[in-house]
Amino acid sequence: MRILLIHNFYGSEAPSGENRAFLLEKAMLEKNGHEVQTYTTHSDNLRKLGVLGNITGAIMTPWNPMTYDRVRRIVKKFKPDIVHAHNTFPIISPSIFYAAGDVARVLTLHNYRLFCSAAIPMRNGVVCTNCIDKKSVFSSVQHGCYRGSGFATLPIAAKISLHRSIGTWNRAIDSFVALSEFQKNLISKGGIDPNFIQVKPNFFPGTPDRIPYSKRKNSVVFAGRISEEKGIDILIEAWKEWGPDAPYLEVLGDGPLKSKLEKNTKGINNISFLGKMDSSEAEKIIGNSRLLILPSIWFEGFPMVVREALALGTPIAVSNIGPLPTIAELANGVVFEPGNSKSLVEMVQSALSDKKQMIERAAASIRAFEQNFSETTNHNILMNIYKSAIEKRRSRK
Structure with a gap:
């Protein structure tokens, strides 16, 4: 299978489980004989630019026309069976799902940023699901849920509102990968058809040596x-x-x-x-x-x-x-x-x-x-998700 993996790496000063999951999954796919190409960006590149980087990230978060064009050209040349994104925040943006043409698209939900500006459904030390329950980003802007700033929260809230209104999540993505049944149920409350959400947890590669x-x-x-x-x-x-x-x-x-x-x-x-x-x-x-x-x-x-x-x-x-x-x-x-x-x-x-x-x-x-x-179990689950996504994309034509 030909697979285009897409990921925005978080900053290197704060090692991320999402970054590790992306790299492990890439290695697993290659190990199992799939042809893998990647399109990645790094948040470190924005941080090097200082204030200009913050402004650039804010502008590109809802829709990045440059990544749209780059992914469109990669898809045209590579001709993948699957476009699989892990993280599109802050630079890549969900525009890449519209660049995939007729190719099936998959998005792994490593967090709750689809509907929660903070990505972590929590405010003032207490679990908060207001934006998911009410299907509105007003609360996140009001409380400055991203980095304690209403201004910093605005671009993410704009992304959530834009893609909810134009139907990106229910029309431009063929399979969502949730990491647990709990996450699947909570995300579906935000407005995603649960039939399009499949569960695949993180895995550990190989078999480690164990101390009795x-x-x-x-x-x-x-x-x-x-x-x-x-x-x-x-x-x-x-x-x-x-x-x-x-x-x-x-x-x-x-x-x-x-x-x-x-x-x-x-x-x-x-x-x-x-x-x-x-x-x-x-x-x-x-x-x-x-x-x-x-x-x-x-x-x-x-x-x-x-x-x-x-x-x-x-x-x-x-x-x-x-x-x-x-x-x-x-x-x-x-x-x-x-x-x-x-x-x-x-x-x-x-x-x-x-x-x-x-x-x-x-x-x-x-x-x-x-x-x-295990790696074997995880690969089997992922292949079934890919096959389901391909079938769903064909039915949409």
């Missing part, structure tokens, strides 16, 4: 962006409440709360902030941990770190919000109430005290990976 659970060190791990929506402050509070008897907590990643939390945990010997590291280093730590904790307080898509943990046989403990409890159920994971440090301590403490059950959870994690999140 009984030989792992007495530590647990958090890996991700150190920010409010990830609930990392709740996790730190839980560890303070647990006290010196709590297992060693290793925090991987970077983000706006890192320096504050490091300062607040000085003198606490069982919490360590290890900072940003490459995926192979992170996998070693996750694979040698007794538990991965994901205390998110917002609707995740499908965190890349979850499929890493399951592949490595590391049990997961997640907050009871969005798609996380459903994923945990597949792997017999631990579930606690979001934003509740006492619930987190109670559930994690109880789980770790039963060593036999934790070994069983580790085995369940591996089974969940092999059945749902």
Whole structure:
């Protein structure tokens, strides 16, 4: 199959799970013998331009005529069977779906930016789905949901309104890829026909080396962006409440709360902030941990770190919000109430005290990976999505 993959890479100063998912999927397709061509842009190019870059990004977000023309020419020359976009924000824009001609188009929904200007359905530390429920962007502009600025939010709100009004989402795209059933249901509330949304979670490539659970060190791990929506402050509070008897907590990643939390945990010997590291280093730590904790307080898509943990046989403990409890159920994971440090301590403490059950959870994690999140399973799902998109495009002619 001939596939044109399209992606706007986010800035390199904040490593993105979306960027990693795009590169992994490209490698998977090539490994399985497909002919792949890419069209990509980088947000770093805008940042180098300073204020001019901000203005350029704002103008191009709703509709970029230059990327329309470039993709149209690539499609004409490459003649793909599928045009598959992952992220079009901020430079590429949804104009590329109109440049595809008669070719089937697929869009992966890594977040909720189709209807939510912030991409994260959250405002002031609380889940907010106003723009999805009301099918209106007024609230996002009013509250400055993108970077706390109504002015900065305007271009994204304009994009959402424009493409809702001209029917882009229901007429110019043949298959949407949601990362979970939860995300599919929420996106369909925004106005997308659920028959055009198919579920394909993120995957882990290959089969990793695993450390037997009984030989792992007495530590647990958090890996991700150190920010409010990830609930990392709740996790730190839980560890303070647990006290010196709590297992060693290793925090991987970077983000706006890192320096504050490091300062607040000085003198606490069982919490360590290890900072940003490459995926192979992170996998070693996750694979040698007794538990991965994901205390998110917002609707995740499908965190890349979850499929890493399951592949490595590391049990997961997640907050009871969005798609996380459903994923945990597949792997017999631990579930606690979001934003509740006492619930987190109670559930994690109880789980770790039963060593036999934790070994069983580790085995369940591996089974969940092999059945749902392996590369082979993911490729099969993606091929079915592509075939469905091609059939839908033919029926539209």
